[in-house]
Every structure is written in structure tokens, then in C-alpha cells.
Amino acid sequence: MLFQDLFAKKTQMPTAETALKGREDAIPTSSLHFVNGNALKGPWPGGATGPEGLEIAYFGMGCFWGVERLYWNIEGVYVTASGYAGGITPNPTYEETVTGKTGHTEIVMVVYDPAKVSYQTLLKTFWEEHDPTQGMRQGNDVGTTYRSAIYTTSSDQLDIAIASRDAYQNNLKNAGVSHDITTEIKPLDTFYYAEDYHQQYLAKNPGGYCGLKGTGVACIS
Secondary structure, three states: OOHHHHHHHHHOOOOOOOOOOOOOOOOOOOOEOOOOOOEOOOOOOOOOOOOOOOEEEEEEEOOHHHHHHHHHOOOOEEEEEEEEEOOOOOOOOHHHHOOOOOOOEEEEEEEEOOOOOOHHHHHHHHHHOOOOOOOOEEOOEEOHHHOEEEEEOOHHHHHHHHHHHHHHHHHHHHOOOOOOOOOEEEEOOOOEEOOHHHOOHHHHOOOOOOOOOOOOOOOOO
């Protein structure tokens, strides 16, 4: 197969007819966060909704290993997890997602306390720590699974995410960046936890790969 053919297959979203079929059962993971020992899948203190509870955000910035480490180190983040979202195939495996035939991108779930850290602050990290203009890739990582994405859990999150994108696009333009932001922003459909070895990968493997690289343009939160 020619390189350009392989590239095209990995960067084109599948349809419901062409996507891999997946499976009924979820991929098993540990129940606790490797770094802080908090519950990886809940239940979480106060639930995950409500004015006094925790809230959840979902960010895709390329390879999820480095992204997850970024967020678990932020004050006010309760727990993080690597997974897949935005696609078609139910309960996909890593080997399936990287073919481009599931439609999913690598996503990090961020459970946070809004009394300690705002959604706007999490978005500032998102925009500044990767390049959101690259389409179906991030650096040397190529394919639909590495596309930039924000999946929201409320109408407020959706409005804030869109407003922050527009503001950051203006910042990029003012800094001389000619490319437009390609980040996919939409309500979350389903988040699937990635395999256990992906969870908190860079804490388990401190010398592991991290391909994160921002544009150098600041986001004013």
C-alpha cells in the first residue's frame, strides 16, 4: 500500500457502514487513579453534577499520555482518565482506533472541582499546550485518533468552549498564524475508557513519549 493511501485511510472519518463493529463489553481498567488513588470511574464526592459537586470536561490534544499528565497536575482536578470518544465503534481497542476505522479520537476525561479550578482555566491549558490547527494530526502523530477535540457535558460548557475558540483564533491571527483552528467542539456522546496500560501512562513510564507542542500563542482566560 502506498504511503499516501495509508495516510488517506487514517485521516478520513468512517461511516456507520464502514466503521469497525466493536464489542458489547467495556475494556477493563483498574478502579483507582495510579497517581492520586481516587476512583477512576466514580462515584465521586458530591456526584459529577450540581452546584456543590464535581464537574467533568473532555479534551483531545493528540496522544493522551501527555495530555492526562497535564491535567492531573492542575490544582482542583480530582481525577483524570484516558479514553476514546467522538466516534462510532462501541468499546473500541487502541489497536482499532489507530486504524482510523472507529472514528474516535484520543480523549482525556477531567473530573474537577469548579470551586478550585474553572472550566476557563482548563480551556486555557487546552489551547496553549497543543496546536489546534492541524486537522487530523498532532505533530508526527497522524490520523483521526489524534484530532483536536472538546466534548462538552452542558450547554454552558458548549457556549464557553466556542467563545474561547473564537477568542484564541483571534489571538492566533494577531500573532501571525495563518491557519484556522480545526478543533471539533460538540456535546459528548459516549466516553470509552482506554486500556489499563494507557491510564496515567507517564506516571508509570516517566521516560515515555509525549508529543505535546503548543503554538507559542497565549490564551487570555
